[in-house]
Amino acid sequence: MQIPLNEFEQIIEEPILKRGLSYFKSGAVLDFLEIAKEEYEAVVSGTENYMVQLKIKNNTITEYYCDCPYDLGPVCKHILAAIFYLKQDELHLNEPKLKKVRKEKTTSVAQQIKELLKTISHKELVEFVLENSKKDKKFTNVFLASFGHLSQTQSKEFYQNQIHSILKTAAGRDGWIGWSDMKYVVNTTQPFLENANKFLANTNYENVFFISTALLEEMTEAFQFGDDSNGDLGYFIEMAMELLSKLAQEKLPDTLKQEIFEYCISSFNQKIFEGWDWHLGMLDLAVDLIKEESDANIILDCLETVSGKYEIEEAQSLKLDLLRRFKEEAEVEKYINRHISNSEIRKKEIEIAFKNENFKRVIELAIDGIKQDEQDKPGLVKVWYNWMLKVAQSQKDTPRIIEYSRFLFINNFYPEQDYYQILKYTIASDRWNDFLEDLIKELSTKKRWSDDELIRKIYITEQSWDRLFLLLKQNCSLESIKNNEAYLSTDYKSELIQMYSKRLIAYVDKYVGRNHYQTACTYLRRMKKLGGNEEVNNLIALFIKQYPQRKALLDELSRV
Known part of the structure; x- marks a missing residue:
């Protein structure tokens, strides 16, 4: 998303906003450079030092990046700390260490590297790459992922070995790819997808096939030793299947088309992907590669071996599509009648009948x-x-x-x-x-x-x-008051304020913890917007008197 600088406090979630402000006030912004017009780099201290980059156009942040591992939302606290630093004068904030955005007196890291590459000889660069490849497995993996597509000896195994090395390196000695390790897997594996898409655009279809199948097999295996709670492994599988689907739509050489078709059939028969959606997806893909009826018969034979209730229903639908293309109408009709209990087949038959205005059949x-x-x-x-x-x-x-x-x-x-x-x-x-x-x-x-x-x-x-107000009174909670507030605030403003007040007293009495206190304060602010300033002040005074030991509550109340 884009972030208007004059509204960023309204569109960023409050917890992240508060963490960013806290980081800024604690002096976590160690350096802040304007590297070009409306382009900034900052170093923000956290678990380690993180690089933040901002690009601004028309007083709006159009691009932003932080190399921290945070991925629970679009903006992390380090980016927010940098934004608060940038806006400190307008917001009247006292940043403890750095007073102004300083213009860069030296070149940025990227510019320094560009300058060095102009002076380093080819021989020195080759020696550097070779030496670091020996010492650093991650460096080797990144290098091969980025430039392996230039090799003259490409094959599925060539790419599979590279992807396998990335996954094993991420797994480390304990053999498990943790949540934090997945970022390395994603960053290092992404170039394979980028190169595959370039190959597809340049009609180098064989390498698209090699990369896609290598990704499919290695990422499927990685589910056994990786934390995919973020869906990273699933993402690569989805992209690989999408590439193969695009490939099947191209005008491929007959030999490659046959090779892909045979891979789909063999991977299904060997049960390489059994238990996953793409197991049956291989046959779905093979359907797009059929050249003659004998190919259809091969797929039909495979479909007969499918087990599992939902898999069988999906296989039946796929089989019906094949029968429509290659078999006589009588055989198709017989199959439909035998399997009409399959909801997908029923839906398809209804759609066809409706399109043909055969309403009786529908x-x-x-x-x-x-x-x-x-x-x-x-x-x-x-x-x-x-x-x-x-x-x-x-x-x-x-x-x-x-x-x-x-x-x-x-x-x-x-x-x-x-x-x-x-x-x-x-x-x-x-x-x-x-x-x-x-x-x-x-x-x-x-x-x-x-x-x-x-x-x-x-x-x-x-x-x-x-009548809506009477319904609200019958089922009155803080959430339901909020959901109906927009409709009732004109005629029932004072009643809504009293409803909020009564239920907030019970809520604060029952629930303890900063998250609950923040929720309560959110409703206090809603009362204020309704014009209940006096009631809000009375509630705050009541809470301060009743709960003087709840420091987090007092802290949150001070922000209302």
Whole structure:
């Protein structure tokens, strides 16, 4: 994201903002250089010294970087410390060590390296690389990842060995790639993807195949000895599969197309990726590489060996696609009828029937789906009802539009269409209020949280603020007050302030810890915005009197 300098305190999350300010005030910004117009480099002290870079255009930070391992959000505390340093005069902050942004008197690190490269001889550079390759495995891995694509002896094994070395180096002596080690894996492996995309653009398809398959195999294996809580290994697998998919769409030489097809089949048969989505994905990829019916038969034979409930259903859908392409219509029809209980096949058949305006077929399949799935798969029941609604809409069948929309509004919390608006548009205006009252009455008897939300939606849509306020009183929590504040603040400002006050007293009494105190203070600020300054001051005085030992609470209250 971009960070406007005059609004950064409003758009950055408060915890990170506070940490950044604390770092700045403690003198963690050790150096701050303007290396070019509106480009800055800072050294910020943390667990170690970190390099922060900022680029600014039109008083907005357009690019920012820190080499710390933080990845729980877009901006770390070191970047915030540098921003506070940059804005210290405008914010009237007293930074303890450095007083001004100083213009760089010497060249930046990058500029120094550029100057040195002009003077170092080719022989000296070669010796330096060779010497450091002997001493530093990480240096070797980075070098090969960056320049290995220039080698004349490339193969899948060539890339696989390099990626394997990166992973083993990251694993270290204990054989486990920890969360912090993954950053090295990502940074060192990323060049393989970059080079593969260059190969793809330059029609060097064979090397794309080599890199993709090497990444797939090594990253799949790495799940056994790596912490993938950030999804880094999964990212490389996803990108490798995407590259292979793009490759399959290109006009490949027949020999390479056959090689990729055989790899897909052999990797499936050898179960290299068994247990992962891309195991069956290999056959899906092979479908795009089919040259003749004999290839389709090979895939069909593989699909017959698939086990596992969900895998079998996915395989059935893939098999149907192949049958449509290569087999007689009678065989296709027979297969569909035998496997229509597969929801994906049913969906596909409904889509085809609807597109061909075979509405009778759509209704038959949808009703059958409802009967089959109403006990165990209520989510699918809504899918089938939605198709019946689409048919009713196409046929302008008003009674059924109302029937299906009403059912879907009540029972579908993640709607595919706006069923409420469909109902309002369809039902005559003189009948609308009576219809709504019946709907609200039915929802009120169910006593489900989702039904209360639907009633709330009705009141908001119809702007029934009195009834919304009564609903809030029945289920009044700090969160629900906040969620309804925008709709009720005009007519019920004082009541909302009193609601906040009563529940904040109970909240602070019950919960202990800075996070809870920060939450309480957030609601105090909301009370202030509603005009409850006196009530807020009274609450702060009450909390200070009742909880003088809670230093973190007193600290947070001082910021309100």
